[in-house]
Amino acid sequence: MDLAYIPSPSSGVIDLGPIPLRGYAFCIIIGVFVAVWYGGRRWVARGGQVGTVADIAVWAVPFGLIGGRLYHVITDYQLYFSDGENWVDAFKIWQGGLGIWGAIALGAVGAWIACRRRGIPLPAYADALAPGIAFAxxxxxxxxxxxxxxxxxxxxxxxxxxxDADPGTATLAGTYHPTFLYESLWCLGVALLVIWADRRFNLGHGRVFALYVAAYTVGRFWIEYLRVDEAHEVLGLRLNNWTAIVVFLAAVAYFVLSARRNPGRELVVEPAAVVGPVEGPIDGADDGADDDAPKAAQSAGSVSTVKKPREPQKSGRDGEAPRDGEAHDGTPRDGEAEAGEAAGAEASNKT
Incomplete structure (x- = not known):
C-alpha cells in the first residue's frame, strides 16, 4: 500500500458553467502569458520599447503552436494514421501533444519575420525571451x-x-515517476541559471538563448530515459534523446562561435527606441539646429550629441580674410578707431 503519492485529476476538464476549461490548454496559455510578460520586462531593460515583445509574439506564438503540433504528429504518426485511428484527432491539440523542438523552431521563424519588419536583431530578441520560455x-x-x-x-x-487504468493505452493503475514534475522543476532551474549567467557574464548576441537550449536539452535527455510512453527508437535511444544530443551540440557550437565573433552585448537592440526626431535643443544647440538630427541615445551606454554648426566668417572683401585692425565686416575695431582719430588731429595741428 502506497502511503504517499501525487494524485492525478479525475478529469482534464473543469466546467465553468457552460464553458469547458481544459487543463492542458489553460497551462499552455498561462505559460505563454508569463513568457511574454517577463520577456517584455527584460526587453525594456535592454533598451527596447514597451509592447515590442508582445507585438512580435503575435507572430511567434501561432507559428510555435503549429510547429509543436507538427513535430508531435510527424514523430508519433502512428497515433493518428494507423489502422483504426482517426486522423482528425491530429487537430485536437487540447488533448495534448506539443513537441518543444518544433515549437521553438517554427516559433523562431515567426519571430524572425516580425523582427525583420521592425529592423530588430533576432538574437537580441531571443536573449530577452529565453528565461521566460523556460518558465513557460x-x-x-x-x-x-x-x-x-x-x-x-x-x-x-x-x-x-x-x-488510473487506461485500456486504450494498456496502462495499468499504479504509481509512476512524475516526469512532468521533473521537467517542470528542471525548467525552473534552467530559467534561474540563465538569468544569473546573463547578469554575471553580460551575455548577448544570442548566447543567452543558446545557454537556455543547452541546459534544457541536458535535462530532457535523462528525463526521456524514465518515460514509458510509446516512441520511435534509433540505435537503442528514443528519438527525442537523439534530438536532444543534436540540439545540445548545435547550441554549444553557436555559443562558442558567437563569443569569438561578437563578444559582449549589443549596444542597441531596437533602433526605433533610440533614434527619432529632436523635440528641443540638444547640447546647447539653438532653435535653428537641424530638427531631423538624432536624439541622444539614452540606453545601452550609447551616447550621441548634436553640435551647433559654426557661422561662416565674414570679411571686408569677398573671399579675403579680415586685415589686422579690421572687424569681420571691414570696419576698424573700436579702440583702433579712437587711436586713428587722435593721430589725424595731431597731424592737422602740425600743418
Whole structure:
C-alpha cells in the first residue's frame, strides 16, 4: 500500500458553467502569458520599447503552436494514421501533444519575420525571451498532469504519481515517476541559471538563448530515459534523446562561435527606441539646429550629441580674410578707431 503519492485529476476538464476549461490548454496559455510578460520586462531593460515583445509574439506564438503540433504528429504518426485511428484527432491539440523542438523552431521563424519588419536583431530578441520560455515550459508541463500522460516508470517513491487504468493505452493503475514534475522543476532551474549567467557574464548576441537550449536539452535527455510512453527508437535511444544530443551540440557550437565573433552585448537592440526626431535643443544647440538630427541615445551606454554648426566668417572683401585692425565686416575695431582719430588731429595741428 502506497502511503504517499501525487494524485492525478479525475478529469482534464473543469466546467465553468457552460464553458469547458481544459487543463492542458489553460497551462499552455498561462505559460505563454508569463513568457511574454517577463520577456517584455527584460526587453525594456535592454533598451527596447514597451509592447515590442508582445507585438512580435503575435507572430511567434501561432507559428510555435503549429510547429509543436507538427513535430508531435510527424514523430508519433502512428497515433493518428494507423489502422483504426482517426486522423482528425491530429487537430485536437487540447488533448495534448506539443513537441518543444518544433515549437521553438517554427516559433523562431515567426519571430524572425516580425523582427525583420521592425529592423530588430533576432538574437537580441531571443536573449530577452529565453528565461521566460523556460518558465513557460515549467508551467506548461502541468498540462500533462491534467491529461495523465507522459509519466515515467513504475515506482513507489513518496512523490510518485498515481495514474488510473487506461485500456486504450494498456496502462495499468499504479504509481509512476512524475516526469512532468521533473521537467517542470528542471525548467525552473534552467530559467534561474540563465538569468544569473546573463547578469554575471553580460551575455548577448544570442548566447543567452543558446545557454537556455543547452541546459534544457541536458535535462530532457535523462528525463526521456524514465518515460514509458510509446516512441520511435534509433540505435537503442528514443528519438527525442537523439534530438536532444543534436540540439545540445548545435547550441554549444553557436555559443562558442558567437563569443569569438561578437563578444559582449549589443549596444542597441531596437533602433526605433533610440533614434527619432529632436523635440528641443540638444547640447546647447539653438532653435535653428537641424530638427531631423538624432536624439541622444539614452540606453545601452550609447551616447550621441548634436553640435551647433559654426557661422561662416565674414570679411571686408569677398573671399579675403579680415586685415589686422579690421572687424569681420571691414570696419576698424573700436579702440583702433579712437587711436586713428587722435593721430589725424595731431597731424592737422602740425600743418
Amino acid at each position: 515550459q515549467a508551467i506548461g508541463r502541468w498540462g500533462n498532469w491534467f491529461n495523465q500522460e507522459l509519466f515515467g516508470k513504475a515506482t513507489d517513491v513518496p512523490w510518485a504519481l498515481k495514474i
